[in-house]
Amino acid sequence: MDAAAVRSRAADLPAEPGVYQFRSGETTLYVGKAVDLRDRVRSYSDPRSDRIRGMVERADAIEFAVTDTETQALLLEANLIKRLQPRYNVRLKDDKSYPLVAFTDHEVPRIEVTRDPDAGAVAYGPFTNKGRVETVVKAIRDEYRLRGCSDHKYAGRERPCLDYEMGICSAPCTDEIDPASYAEDVTAARRFFEGETGVLADPLRRRMEAAAENAEFERAANLRDRLAAVEAFHGEGGEAVSARSDDRTVDVLAAAVEGDVARVARLHSERGQLVDRSRHRLNAAAADGLDGTGTDHGGAPDVIDGDDYANTPAAVLSAFLTQYYAERPFPDAMLLAERPDDSRVVDWLEGEGVAVRVPGAGREAKLVELALKNARKRDGRDDPTGALGERLGIGRPERVEGFDVSHAGGTAVVGSNVCFVDGSAETSDYRRKKLSERNDDYANMRELVRWRAERAVDGRDDRPDPDLLLIDGGEGQLAAARDALAETGWDISVVALAKAEELVVTPNGPQRWPDDAPELHLLQRVRDEAHRFAVQYHQTVRDEVKTVLDDVPGIGPETRKRLLRRFGSVENVRAASTADLTDVDGIGSTTAERIRGRL
Structure with a gap:
């Protein structure tokens, strides 16, 4: 839209509070709030930054919604940002890499x-x-x-x-x-x-003391270590966060901005004790043509004088508070590292009965400093996909596909192929396959990966090629997968993740990554999902497949399922004793003898 189009559209808008959207086709580029929709939208005819100018030029329509009050506009803006994820707004993205x-x-x-x-x-x-x-x-x-x-x-x-x-x-x-x-x-x-x-620490302490009295020193030492972990669980900063008796719940919040990464740390206290902490990443608003920084929060035009406006912690706090608390209960008090840049955010919180404070000294200031320390903590959690690429020495693996095989003693053999894009499951790209009946995990994995590779090389798979393959297993499974890739000529990086010790197995050998490494968490999510999807399909195939049990008089479909679920395979049923068979619901001694005679 050019300046004339913006002014023409603004003239049609009411001079009332509300929310406006700049759109390009079906895509919302930006959502803003205003005390006066007409004046606010008219200001975009002369943008005061290159970023906003680029956004306006891309837009081909402006939509609006009138609200009764400024507070309603504030909440509606937050809800629309969370639902539409416009690229020119600051957007909350919860950190899911922590357990x-x-x-x-x-x-x-x-x-x-x-x-x-x-x-x-x-x-x-x-x-x-x-x-x-x-x-x-x-x-x-x-x-x-x-x-x-x-x-x-x-x-x-x-x-x-x-x-x-x-x-x-x-x-x-x-x-x-x-x-x-x-x-x-x-x-x-x-x-x-x-x-x-105390509900856990007190009984642990009693058991530890009893073990010590009974000279069970090894057990007492184990209980002592467990007690230490329990007592340290809720973390530092557990002292009362406020001397005020009416502050039953308190949230402590601080924001940090580094380039195009913004983080907010939140500590939560109940009845004077810190019980929760979380970190949140906000996607910064896009710069002109790039995923850059900066945003316009829809305030008065004279506040916005360039892209640096969006890079301040005060602006990040404004965006976070409205989006986060629009759908969550309010605490009795909030301790902030600094006041939000939009005074209406504070007015809204105080109107909801929240005591908003920016402490300068004492216990409250100490907790704010702790929140700031959490917000400034910089590691791969901000980009686990990028951290994974760096760790493996490859490009950023946006698309990771996971593979696993499931069977019962060589029967009902199936394979799963799941897909994660930028750390999130892409379920529409999940695939599954029945494999040859054999009790050979390496051969089964080779067949599964070869099937995927051949389809990709022949152009018969409608999905993009992945950046990384993840095999559920150890060195044997990885070798089988690499054989399949070499045979088909499909040049894709591949690693494996072994369950027992959570070792990342690479072509150069096994590696032990830190337990809290976000790149390891990403691989674990892919591996666990591949395993879940394979087991689910195996159970379906196992319950559907016809077996020799179907020919045994007195064995119906439900009884057959119970037998297979109990013993895992026909081979295990054959090896079971009469006593084991009669242990299954619905099978008496006569039926058990029939089974043994037939098998």
Whole structure:
């Protein structure tokens, strides 16, 4: 749009509060808010920066929505930015590379450490120390015996598993504990993650002291180490964040900007104790023609005098606060490293009953400094994909494809091929394949990768070539995949990730990366998804495939499924004793003898 078109469109707008969008076709380039839509949009006829001028030139339409108040415009702008992700706005992008602890949305919840919790799950975190998180979850399971199995295994269980025998699960799957008692244990475990360290630390301390009294010194030492991890779990800064008795919940926020990367750190306190911390990355607004920095927050024109405006922490805080709290509960108080550049943001927060303060000294200032330290922390979490490329010595692997094979003793053999683009799952590009029936993991992987490679080389795969292949397995699986690539002439970088020790296996040998390395987290997400997708398909194929069991009188489809789920394959059914067979629901001694006679 040129200046005349902008002025003409502005003349049609009302002189009321609202939100406006600059659009190019179906794409929203920029969303802004205004006290007076007409005056605000008219100001774009003479942009005061090259970045804004480039945005206006790309636009071919301006849309608007009137609101009753400035506050409504503020919230509507935040919601539209989050939904439309316009490239000329600062956009919140949560950091998902840190682990969380989740309680699943199930009538009998399981506890898990995850980076991508299921919909409906109650999640706590993110936490920065993965090892400490895992230690605490083990202590939780040891104390409250919460299940850690998948919903699939839970639903198909006919007798308690090994976790029950080890004393780390109360086996709700087989009614060894009633639902009400299990729910009480879940509530107690959640209280720990909500800040009540004592619900786990106190019983651990009692067990440690009892072990020491009984001269069980090794056990006492293990419990001591676990207790230390539990007591350190909620991190530094746990002192009361405010002397005010009415500040029941407090959020401490600070922003840092480095080039085109903006980060906001948030510490959350309840009842005077720090219970959560998180870091968030904001995608900076695009510069003219580039993914640069700078944004226009839709304020009065005389505030915006160039691209540097968007590079200030105060501007980043304005963008973050409106987008983050537009759909989350407000704390009683906010401690900020500096006041947001848009005074209406503070007015909105205070109108919602939030006490906004910028402390200069004392306990509150100490916590603000801690938040600033978190915000300034710079590492690969800002770009795990780039960090992965640097670690492997290749270009930035935007597109990573993962491969895994699943079977039951050489039957129902299937392979999975999942795809991640810039760190996120691209489910529309997932593929799966039935493989030859054989109990040879290396040959199966070679066949799977060869299938993908041949389709790519022949132009029969409608997907782009990946930048990196990730094999679920160790050196043997990697060698098989490299053989397939060499045979087909498909020149793609490939590595493997071994589950046992989380070693990254490269053509130059295995490497151990730091547990908290974001590039390792990315590979783990791809590997775990490939494994999940392969196992899911294997279970479907296994339940559908016709077996010799179908010819046994008295064995119907459901009984056949129970047998295969219990023993894994026909070969294992053949090796089972009569007592083992009668252990399966629906099979009596007569049917068990028929099975043994037939097999």
